[in-house]
Amino acid sequence: MTKELEKKFVVELEKNQNIIHKVCRSYTNSEAAHKDLFQEITIQLWKAYPKFRGESKFSTWMYRVSFNTAISLYRKSKRKIETSQIYDNLKELEYQDYDDSHDRQLDLLYEAIQSLNDIEKALALLYLEDKSYKEISNVLGISEVNARVKMNRTKRKLKNILNP
Amino acid sequence: MEKLEKLKDVWKKQGESSIKFSMEDIYGMVHKKSSSIVKWILIISILEFVLPNLVYIFTDHDATLKLYENYDLNSITKFYTIIHLIIIVGFIYVFYKNYKNISAESSVKTLLQDILKTRKTVKYYIYYNLTIAAIIGVHIFSIVFNSEIFIEKLSDGTNMIIVWVIAVFLLILTLFIFWGFYRILYGILLKKLNRNYSELLKNE
Numbered sequence: 001m002t003k004e005l006e007k008k009f010v011v012e013l014e015k016n017q018n019i020i021h022k023v024c025r026s027y028t029n030s031e032a033a034h035k036d037l038f039q040e041i042t043i044q045l046w047k048a049y050p051k052f053r054g055e056s057k058f059s060t061w062m063y064r065v066s067f068n069t070a071i072s073l074y075r076k077s078k079r080k081i082e083t084s085q086i087y088d089n090l091k092e093l094e095y096q097d098y099d100d101s102h103d104r105q106l107d108l109l110y111e112a113i114q115s116l117n118d119i120e121k122a123l124a125l126l127y128l129e130d131k132s133y134k135e136i137s138n139v140l141g142i143s144e145v146n147a148r149v150k151m152n153r154t155k156r157k158l159k160n161i162l163n164p
Numbered sequence: 165m166e167k168l169e170k171l172k173d174v175w176k177k178q179g180e181s182s183i184k185f186s187m188e189d190i191y192g193m194v195h196k197k198s199s200s201i202v203k204w205i206l207i208i209s210i211l212e213f214v215l216p217n218l219v220y221i222f223t224d225h226d227a228t229l230k231l232y233e234n235y236d237l238n239s240i241t242k243f244y245t246i247i248h249l250i251i252i253v254g255f256i257y258v259f260y261k262n263y264k265n266i267s268a269e270s271s272v273k274t275l276l277q278d279i280l281k282t283r284k285t286v287k288y289y290i291y292y293n294l295t296i297a298a299i300i301g302v303h304i305f306s307i308v309f310n311s312e313i314f315i316e317k318l319s320d321g322t323n324m325i326i327v328w329v330i331a332v333f334l335l336i337l338t339l340f341i342f343w344g345f346y347r348i349l350y351g352i353l354l355k356k357l358n359r360n361y362s363e364l365l366k367n368e
Binding site: 043073140 | 186
């Protein structure tokens with residue numbers, strides 16, 4: 001694979017990395033696991049990248065590969081993720097000064113998502129991202145009717161967790 | 165459900181993740197090795213294809229050949245070896261074809277199906293091994309137990325039915341231990357996949 005392709009991939013991924021972080025935060029409950037899953041998703045995205053033809057949006061394609069990795073391919077590993085750490089520390093500082101009502105709500109939402117099963121997590125994320133049932137059924141590989149049934153159940157479950 | 169709709173605003177307003185990777189970090193990640201389940205399935209499957217055949221390498225060939233000659237087992241072992249090799253090649257071909265089909269770009273359902281299909285090939289290979297071992301075992305027992313050398317070695321009044329029962333019991337016990345060990349390994353490896361697959365198929 002050419003260096004050029006690699007550069008293009010890294011630039012696009014860096015720009016869109018929040019998508020992967022949303023998936024990682026939903027499917028893991030520690031920073032180490034979050035980073036490990038991010039690493040695995042990156043590897044899977046890179047492996048699939050030469051075949052990416054741009055038929056779907058880069059972000060949609062990223063969601064698809066990220067869900068597949070989190071639901072089917074990921075196995076916890078003991079590899080150490082070495083990062084520059086600059087961003088982590090920077091964000092921690094910002095966090096301390098920040099009005100917390102929005103962040104608190106977001107934390108609760110993520111906690112609720114984490115308590116769902118793997119398939120429901122994907123459904124919840126796709127719902128929050130306002131994806132159509134057609135797109136959801138396409139990502140999961142199930143019928144639109146089943147996607148609706150599952151989505152209703154997931155929404156009910158989320159609601160119960162958030163408003164006991 | 166209105167409250168849930170409001171949560172969409174919370175979701176959409178979320179800023180950047182507190183964990184953020186630089187381009188340099190991502191460059192590093194691209195060159196790391198995957199630790200995906202597919203990689204483990206490939207490694208374990210290769211071991212499962214290779215290990216049963218490794219037993220052959222560690223056997224005492226001279227003693228085995230002498231045993232075959234004594235009990236006139238040469239032609240029968242040749243026959244089973246040829247059949248076994250043809251079947252192994254068939255299994256490896258199907259396994260490789262299924263393995264190549266696995267793509268992280270498929271839908272979640274297709275990916276789960278493809279991984280489980282790949283694993284199933286190895287599962288059938290293990291079952292085939294256990295079955296062929298049982299068939300060969302019984303076949304060889306029948307030849308050996310009816311040979312003159314064996315009968316001469318038996319003390320007078322030995323009940324052949326008891327000999328058969330002990331032999332078959334030991335054979336079944338050995339195969340059962342292998343089967344149990346395999347089931348545990350298979351269960352641990354695929355627990356998450358099987359659970360997600362059945363969850364996905366609910367109401368389909």
